[in-house]
Amino acid sequence: MGSLKKRQRMILEALKEFGGEASTRQIAERVGLNTNGVAQSLGTMDRNIECLGGKGGETRWRMKG
DSSP: OTTSOHHHHHHHHHHHHTTTEEEHHHHHHHHTOOHHHHHHHHHTOTTTEEEEEOSGGGOEEEEOO
């Protein structure tokens, strides 16, 4: 996780707190950020996270590994 930006680290920590799977909206509320910004960050984190599908804030994400 050393090469991740602060926002990405916050998102990963939030995802861990949800047991490794959560929606964009859940993550955004946990870290106190805008849903759109969180979605953009999640989309760039494909080495760590996979998209399970959904629309808008209800899109589900899961940690890899």
